[in-house]
Amino acid sequence: MKSGDAARLMGWDNTRLSRILRGTYRISGEEVRAFCEKLGVDDPEGVAEVARVADEPAGQGWWTAYKDRVGQNYLDFIELEAEAEMLQVQHPVIIPGLLQSPGYAREMITRAPTVVSPAQAETLAAIRLSRQAVLSKAVKIHALVPESALHAAFESGPALMRDQIRKLIDASQMPHIELQLIPLTTHPTYGAGGAITLLSHKHPWAKVASVDNPLGGTHTDDAEQVDLLEKEFKAIAGVALPVDESRGVLTRYLEGPRK
Incomplete structure (x- = not known):
């Protein structure tokens, strides 16, 4: 899927999606699950793990x-x-x-x-x-x-x-x-x-x-x-x-x- 089409699934613009993919813009675990569902990702364990990390507060170690x-x-x-x-x-x-x-x-x-x-x-x-x-x-x-x-x-x-x-x-x-x-x-x-x-x-x-x-x-x-x-x-x-x-x-x- 082209990045523009993927961004529109979530109501995002290309710049936001690009920053998310580069790790410079944080998203929530809920957004991870919603995005993966819209993309048709069939990997419950993987989605749950990425969502867990997305919800972790930064700078806790x-x-x-x-x-x-x-x-x-x-x-x-x-x-x-x-x-x-x-x-x-x-x-x-x-x-x-x-x-x-x-x-x-x-x-x-x-x-x-x-x-x-x-x-x-x-x-x-x-x-x-x-x-x-x-x-x-x-x-x-x-x-x-x-x-x-x-x-x-x-x-x-x-x-x-x-x-x-x-x-x-x-x-x-x-x-x-x-x-x-x-x-x-x-x-x-x-x-x-x-x-x-x-x-x-x-x-x-x-x-x-x-x-x-x-x-x-x-x-x-x-x-x-x-x-x-x-x-x-x-x-x-x-x-x-x-x-x-x-x-x-x-x-x-x-x-x-x-x-």
Whole structure:
């Protein structure tokens, strides 16, 4: 149906419909249901979900308190992550943010090559740790963690990494978290493309893929790009250690070398 014809079904002009489609003009859940009915959409579950979101007040997430202190790309990612039903995360170098201990998170932020003020560092650390609220929800998480990250040495001493390994072991024992270690012997081409997060949401929302970068990440719901990154994630998972074996390796790292 042409946009003009679709707009007339609701008594709207083309400009209003264009703004609605771009997400710059809010409509109510009732209008969503009425519009879908006039268009002949036969998907009760999908219509109900879109109507539910349309009725949600804007700016209700905890992350909105940080809107003037971090970039919009990062805020968008946090919201996508918080609303996801399944998360697939992979980092080729460090422990993924959702699984970082407080000490490790602050070490990664304060010692990053990009210089930030103490206040900004504390803000970023608080956000990273707040994001971990998804760990206590019924969100399925599949995490690929590089074994090489367990060899990091910090000036503060080995206690920091021991605490981090304990957090990984605890996470691996949660029924909704699948944690695999990428062994040291893995060919470096696996993960060479950078950190990947795949976010799956309720029907009818499209799956989103995010590639990490210093500007807060690049996110896409383009089907071809998401499919490519899904294949990348699956390939890395295929060479990673099984869950039980990964937990065993983590335990050995925690216990340290036998005398």
